[in-house]
Every structure is written in C-alpha cells, then in structure tokens.
Amino acid sequence: MTLYLLRRLFGMALVLLAMSFVVYGLIGLMPGDPIDLMVMSNPGMTAADADRLRALHGLDQPLIIRYWRWLTAALSGDFGFSRVYARPTLEIIGPALWQTTKLVSLTLVIGSLLSVLLGVAAAIRPRGKFDTIVSFFSFAGISLPTFWLALILILVFAVRLGWLPASGMGPSDPSSLWDSLRYLVLPVSTLVIANVGGLTRFARSSMIETLRMDFIRTARAKGARSARVVWRHALPNALTSVVTIIGLNFGTLLSGALVTETMFAQRGLGKTIYDAVLGNDFNLALVALLFATFATLLGNLLADLAYAWLDPRVSVT
Amino acid sequence: MRSDRLDEAPGQDLPRLSVPPVLEVDGLTVDFPSPHGGKRVVDGISYSIARGRTLGVVGESGCGKSMTALALLGLVPSSGRMTGRITLNGRSLSDLSAKDWPDVRGQRIALVFQEPMTALNPAMRIGDQIAEVLTIHEGLRKTEARERAIEQLRLVGIPSAAERAKAYPHQLSGGMRQRAVIAMALACRPDVLIADEPTTALDVTIQAQILELMQQLQDEIGMAVQFISHNLAVVSEIADDVIVMYAGQIVERASSADLFAEPLHPYTQGLIETLPEIGRAQDELPVIAGTVPSHYHDIPGCRFAGRCPKADASCRAVAPALRPVRLGREVACHKVS
Numbered sequence: 099m100t101l102y103l104l105r106r107l108f109g110m111a112l113v114l115l116a117m118s119f120v121v122y123g124l125i126g127l128m129p130g131d132p133i134d135l136m137v138m139s140n141p142g143m144t145a146a147d148a149d150r151l152r153a154l155h156g157l158d159q160p161l162i163i164r165y166w167r168w169l170t171a172a173l174s175g176d177f178g179f180s181r182v183y184a185r186p187t188l189e190i191i192g193p194a195l196w197q198t199t200k201l202v203s204l205t206l207v208i209g210s211l212l213s214v215l216l217g218v219a220a221a222i223r224p225r226g227k228f229d230t231i232v233s234f235f236s237f238a239g240i241s242l243p244t245f246w247l248a249l250i251l252i253l254v255f256a257v258r259l260g261w262l263p264a265s266g267m268g269p270s271d272p273s274s275l276w277d278s279l280r281y282l283v284l285p286v287s288t289l290v291i292a293n294v295g296g297l298t299r300f301a302r303s304s305m306i307e308t309l310r311m312d313f314i315r316t317a318r319a320k321g322a323r324s325a326r327v328v329w330r331h332a333l334p335n336a337l338t339s340v341v342t343i344i345g346l347n348f349g350t351l352l353s354g355a356l357v358t359e360t361m362f363a364q365r366g367l368g369k370t371i372y373d374a375v376l377g378n379d380f381n382l383a384l385v386a387l388l389f390a391t392f393a394t395l396l397g398n399l400l401a402d403l404a405y406a407w408l409d410p411r412v413s414v415t
Numbered sequence: 416m417r418s419d420r421l422d423e424a425p426g427q428d429l430p431r432l433s434v435p436p437v438l439e440v441d442g443l444t445v446d447f448p449s450p451h452g453g454k455r456v457v458d459g460i461s462y463s464i465a466r467g468r469t470l471g472v473v474g475e476s477g478c479g480k481s482m483t484a485l486a487l488l489g490l491v492p493s494s495g496r497m498t499g500r501i502t503l504n505g506r507s508l509s510d511l512s513a514k515d516w517p518d519v520r521g522q523r524i525a526l527v528f529q530e531p532m533t534a535l536n537p538a539m540r541i542g543d544q545i546a547e548v549l550t551i552h553e554g555l556r557k558t559e560a561r562e563r564a565i566e567q568l569r570l571v572g573i574p575s576a577a578e579r580a581k582a583y584p585h586q587l588s589g590g591m592r593q594r595a596v597i598a599m600a601l602a603c604r605p606d607v608l609i610a611d612e613p614t615t616a617l618d619v620t621i622q623a624q625i626l627e628l629m630q631q632l633q634d635e636i637g638m639a640v641q642f643i644s645h646n647l648a649v650v651s652e653i654a655d656d657v658i659v660m661y662a663g664q665i666v667e668r669a670s671s672a673d674l675f676a677e678p679l680h681p682y683t684q685g686l687i688e689t690l691p692e693i694g695r696a697q698d699e700l701p702v703i704a705g706t707v708p709s710h711y712h713d714i715p716g717c718r719f720a721g722r723c724p725k726a727d728a729s730c731r732a733v734a735p736a737l738r739p740v741r742l743g744r745e746v747a748c749h750k751v752s
Contacts, residue, residue: 122649292483312533319488319528320548320599334538413535 102414106402110395117391118172118384125380126161132181133157133380151184163329178381183372186386191370195389197267198359198366200282202351205289208345213294217301217340218333222324224306232298239295248288257286265363285362287354293347301340308336338409345401349394353387367393416507435505436463437639438487438607439525443499445482445491454614455712456482457497458663464607464639470669471654472643472693477707479663480643484609487641488526504606522552525600529612531592535584542568542580548602567598571628580703590621597629604636611643626653647690651675659683661720665737668745679746681723717749725750 133151137143152158156167171178177187216236220229223407256264262283272278308314309332317331356368374383406414424502446488457479472480481492489511491497501508511519521528528534545567546560555563561580568576568684571594584592600608603696609640610629614622630653633640634668644650650657652672659667659682667680680685685703705722708714717735720726730749737747 101640130707312528312530316491316526316528316534316537316596316599317489318517318522319526320520321517321551322547323517326551331536331539335536411585 099414106399110392110399113395114243114388114391118169118388121387122165122168123161126164127385130378131157131377132380135181159237167194167316177385180374180382182377182379182381182382190382191367191386191389192369194365194370197364198352198368201285201355201359201364201366202348203291204282205351206285206344206348207292208286208291209294209297210340212290212295213339214301214333214340216294216298218305218328218336220298220302221305221309221336222328229260229302236295236298237294238321239291240299241273242292244288244292244357245361247291248284248300248358251284251288252361266363267364281362285358285364288358288361289351292358293351297340297343297347300343301336304339305332305336308332313336334408338412341404342401345399345404348397349390350399352393352397353390366400374394421624429637431555436465438641439463439500439502440483441464441500441502442488443501444497444549445479445484445486445487446496447494448496449682452713454676454710456663458712460663460665461499462658462665464641466606467633467640468655469633469640469642469653471650471657472641472658473645473647473650474659475645475659475686475707477709478660479657480660481611484611484641485525485641485661488520488524489513489608490520491729497574501642506715510518521548521605522601522603524607525603527593527596527600527610527613529615531616533590534596535592537584539583540580541582541584541587545580545595546747547597547601548599549712552603563602567602568595570601570632571595572624573598582737589617590624593621593625594628597625597632601632601636601638603616605638605706606639607639608633609643611640612645614649615644615646620677622649629653641668647675647686647737657680657685662707664712664747665745666719666747668737670743675746677713679740679744679751680719680748682719685722717747 120400131152133148133155136151137148149158156164159167168178180187180190183190195319215230220226220232223229252264255262261280264284266281268278270280309328314327314332317327322331353368354369355366356372359366359369360372367386371383371386371390372381374386403414406412419583430584440463442459443457443461444455444459447454447456455714460479460483462470473484474480482495486497487493487508489497489508492561497509501577503519508519512660535541542561542564545564546555547599549555549560549563550557565576565580568579573579573591573594578594579587579591586593593616597613608629615627617625617672626649628685629640638716640653642650642653654671657667657671658665659674659680661682665675667678667683669679674683682703685701688701689703691700703722708718708721711718713721714734716729716731716733717723717726720730723730733749735747735749737745739745742750
C-alpha cells in the first residue's frame with residue numbers, strides 16, 4: 099500500500115514535470131512577451147531599453163535555458179511573480195484554489211449523494227414511473243447550458259425572491275458560517291444541476307447491470323428483503339464504476355467551473371487561469387495550470403483508491 | 416392429486432405413505448405473457464418429495480427445470496406469472512404475498528445455484544454472507560452469527576474455517592466456493608434444498624466430493640432435496656426418484672433404479688443413450704437430433720414428436736397425458752403400453 103502510494107506519487111511528479119515543460123514551451127512559442135507589453139503601454143521606451151530589459155529578465159536566452167531557470171527556481175519554492183498583480187503567484191492562486199475547493203467539494207458531495215440515490219431508485223424499476231421522471235430531469239440537466247441555468251437561478255432566487263446574493267464571495271470576515279455559505283448556494287446549485295444528470299444516468303445503468311447478477315439472486319434466495327438486496331448487496335458493487343467517474347469529474351470541475359465562476363463572480367481556479375492567459379500573465383497561468391493538472395491527477399488517484407476499497411478483487415500493490 | 420395416483424397404482428409408494436411429503440407441487444405453471452402470445456415455460460407439473468428423499472429433475476437446457484426451482488422460491492421474474500399449488504409441510508406457499516416470501520426463502524427452502532463463481536457477492540466476506548442468513552432468519556447478533564458461520568464452514572469441510580470466513584469469494588477455489596454456497600444454503604437447516612446443477616461448473620473430482628458432502632449433510636439434517644441436473648450419471652447416483660422434463664412438462668417419472676435400468680419414454684431412452692461409456696470405443700457419440708422447440712406450448716400433439724424416432728401421425732395430433740404404466744412408473748407417451 100505505502101509502496102503503491104509512493105509509486106503513484108512519483109508518477110504524478112513525472113507527469114507534472116512533463117506538463118510544466120509543455121505549458122512553458124507553448125507559452126514561449128506565443129508571439130510577444132512581457133517586454134512587448136511594456137513597450138506598448140509606454141511610448142517613451144526605446145528599442146535599446148527593451149533589449150536591456152530583456153537581458154535583465156533573461157528573456158534573450160533560448161527557451162530551454164529559460165525553462166531550466168524557471169524549473170530550478172520553482173523546485174526551490176519560487177514560483178515567480180504575477181505580472182498583472184505584481185505579487186507572488188502563490189499568493190494569487192492560494193485564495194483562488196481555496197474558493198474553488200469549497201465550490202467543488204460541496205458540489206461533489208451533494209451531487210454524488212443525490213445522483214446515487216436517484217440512480218438507485220430509478221434502477222429498481224427500469225422504465226417505471228419514477229425512472230421516467232428521473233430520466234427526463236437527467237437529460238434536462240445534461241442539456242441545459244450552464245450560463246443559462248446560472249442566469250435563471252440568479253433571476254429567480256436573487257432578483258425576484260431576494261433570498262440569496264446574486265454573485266460575489268461574501269465578506270472577508272464573515273460573521274457566521276451561513277454568511278459565507280449563502281454566497282455558495284447558487285453556484286453550487288448550478289454545478290450540481292449541470293453535473294448530477296450524467297452521474298445519475300451512470301449510477302442507474304451500473305445499478306441495473308448489478309441487479310441482474312447471479313449473487314443478487316442468491317441474496318434473494320437467502321431471504322433478504324428488497325431494501326437489503328439493493329443497499330447491502332447491489333450498491334457496493336454498483337458503486338465501483340460510479341466512484342471512477344466521480345474521481346474523473348473532480349479534476350474537470352476544479353479547473354472547468356469557469357462559466358459558473360464567471361457568472362457568480364467567484365475568483366476560483368478556472369477564472370484565474372482564464373484571466374491569466376488572456377492577460378499574458380505567463381507565470382500565473384503556468385502555475386495555475388500546474389495546480390489544475392495536480393488536482394486532476396489527485397482525483398484519479400483518489401478514485402483508484404476508492405475503487406480498491408470497494409472491490410476486494412482490486413488490490414493496490 | 417397424489418392420492419388419486421396412489422389409488423390407481425396401489426402399493427406403489429408404500430414406504431412413503433408413512434412419511435407425508437415435505438414438498439408438494441401441484442399443477443405448477445409459469446407463463447411469460449406478451450402481446451405476441453407469450454410463452455409457457457413450465458406447464459402444469461406435479462410432484463412431491465418426502466423428508467430425506469432426493470428427487471432428480473433431468474432434461475435438456477430450456478426445458479423448464481431452472482424456472483421450476485425459481486418458482487419454488489417465489490422468484491419467478493416479475494414479467495412472469497405463476498399458477499398452481501406449492502405446499503410445504505402442509506402449508507400453502509402459492510398464495511404467499513411478496514412480503515411473506517422472504518421468510519420462507521433461505522429458511523425453509525434453500526437454493527444452491529449452478530455457478531459458484533458468480534453466486535457469491537464479490538464485495539462481501541464469505542463469513543458475512545453466511546452470517547447474513549442467520550441474522551435475517553434467526554435474529555442472531557453479528558458476533559453470534561459470525562461464530563455460527565464459521566461452524567457452518569467447518570461442517571462443509573472447509574479447512575481453517577475461521578480464516579476462510581474472512582476471505583472474499585475470489586480468494587477461494589471453485590470447489591471451496593461451492594462448499595461455502597452449500598454452507599449458506601444449509602445454515603438454517605431448511606426442509607427442502609433445491610440444488611440447480613450444483614456440480615456442473617466443477618471438475619470431476621471436486622464434483623464427487625461435493626455430491627458426497629451433500630448426501631452426508633442430507634443424512635444429518637434430513638431435508639428433502641430436489642436435484643436439478645442434465646448430468647444423468649450424477650442423477651443416477653444421488654437421486655431416489657427421477658422426473659424427466661421435456662418442453663415444460665414431465666414426460667416420465669420413476670424410481671432412479673427403474674429409470675436407468677429400463678427407460679420407457681423415447682426421450683429418456685435418448686438421453687441415456689447419449690451417455691458416453693468408458694472403455695467403449697465410439698466413432699460418434701449418439702445424439703438426440705434437433706433441439707427443444709422454442710415455442711413448444713403451440714404444439715398440438717406430443718412436444719417430442721418432432722425429434723422422436725417412434726412418432727407417427729397420432730403423436731403429432733394428440734398430446735399424450737402422463738399416466739401410470741407399471742408399478743410406480745408414469746410416462747407420457749402413446750407408444751408405451
């Protein structure tokens with residue numbers, strides 16, 4: 099188990115290293131650099147000034163040498179400065195990561211519980227009344243564009259009813275837990291509605307498949323009642339494939355909640371990456387992308403561990 | 416039904432008269448209705464098994480054997496419809512509600528399935544799966560049930576039972592798994608054990624061990640066994656009486672000794688001829704030509720006529736009824752006198 103974890107963590111480090119090289123290279127291939135931006139915003143600068151600045155920042159060096167310098171600095175804990183904010187990148191990413199983590203973990207917990215419950219209930223009588231209703235709403239959730247959903251939620255709950263704030267992240271020193279949570283209700287609801295449909299369909303089909311297996315018949319032949327057959331026998335077996343999907347969703351959600359974060363003015367990781375790329379804030383974009391990569395890898399690792407925990411036939415050695 | 420037959424053939428079952436049957440099945444029918452006419456998988460079969468006796472049920476795949484077993488446990492799929500009477504120890508099961516069936520299953524009637532590989536829950540420890548039967552039916556607490564589960568594993572001859580109880584199914588061999596399934600089925604000392612091809616998936620030496628184990632446990636517990644198999648050699652060894660099923664109906668009923676000494680129905684004869692014999696060189700194994708017709712309930716005459724070497728026009732026109740022909744024997748064939 100320890101050995102397995104070490105091996106996986108080592109693998110993750112390698113992927114991050116490769117990823118950093120690729121992203122650094124892509125950014126380096128983009129036309130223009132920070133000095134060009136400075137020249138554009140300051141008409142008084144001469145070409146000689148620009149060359150001097152380039153030499154000062156090491157930007158006149160070949161890409162591979164610049165990458166090497168960045169890497170050695172990063173490995174010693176220096177991830178550089180954000181050009182736009184003029185602050186260390188980690189200071190920008192820290193709060194953004196925390197914000198996104200709150201958003202995504204709430205979404206994952208609520209969304210997973212909801213979709214497993216709905217999926218199981220729908221699978222008990224496939225094509226029954228309940229299944230039809232759940233299927234309808236699942237497909238609706240999958241099909242609705244996130245921005246539209248977010249707008250409708252804002253319109254109804256923030257504008258018409260005035261129950262919840264329309265956007266923002268709340269006061270920096272919230273007076274109560276609810277004071278900070280209420281800013282998360284609408285964005286989390288949007289993400290849950292957008293994600294629960296697909297996961298419900300998945301939980302449903304996995305459950306239907308499991309309920310057809312021989313050991314389910316054995317459980318019934320033992321005298322186990324329906325509830326026990328479903329929750330004790332079928333669910334743990336059906337969950338193995340569901341947790342894989344949840345684990346994969348984790349990374350996607352962490353960096354991919356961009357639309358939701360934008361709609362609700364949440365300064366999360368997705369929004370940070372987007373703004374950094376658009377604003378030529380190379381250092382910030384690079385580090386934020388690496389964090390997103392790390393989150394995806396972590397999600398996969400957690401899914402594999404959960405899989406092994408649920409299915410005794412799978413061992414992590 | 417049973418007593419009628421006894422009148423017709425007096426004395427045939429004298430030893431059994433003193434022991435009332437544990438399980439009586441009367442006119443059991445399982446239909447799968449559909450807009451296109453549906454399918455009658457089991458067609459009005461009747462039989463009974465006395466305490467401590469073993470009834471072999473033989474026939475090819477698709478002749479309704481397994482559906483009969485499921486019907487006895489009230490486990491006919493929801494798309495199917497079961498009619499007829501099932502009586503266990505004088506108590507009728509056929510009108511049990513869905514709520515009451517689970518009390519019978521695993522407690523009074525237990526089932527051992529064909530595939531030990533897939534019949535156990537892969538995500539649950541062997542001991543817990545056995546203990547579950549006891550917590551459901553005897554209301555035992557977890558620790559007590561675990562103890563009993565280990566005893567039960569010992570009973571079926573699993574070495575170092577306490578450790579094996581903690582194992583998951585994939586950590587045991589096929590033979591061990593089937594022993595565990597038997598341990599589970601017998602945990603509540605049922606009145607009737609239905610074994611649906613319990614040894615088919617096992618290799619021959621393990622097969623013999625499992626059969627011996629089942630017989631030994633039957634002697635100890637005294638349950639009635641319904642042994643379903645297409646393996647005639649196994650049935651001849653383990654069964655006291657045999658019913659031969661074809662296309663959802665019983666075509667022949669006899670004691671095991673009589674049936675194998677002198678099969679009367681052409682189908683039974685065919686089945687026995689297909690058994691390969693050791694030491695007899697054969698270029699070609701004899702087979703019964705054709706397969707069980709898939710829509711057999713539509714056939715007006717004898718359902719076997721299409722494959723029967725003796726069939727004539729009358730066979731195809733009139734369906735033969737199961738009738739007593741000799742002492743203790745019944746057969747559904749116009750050609751047997």
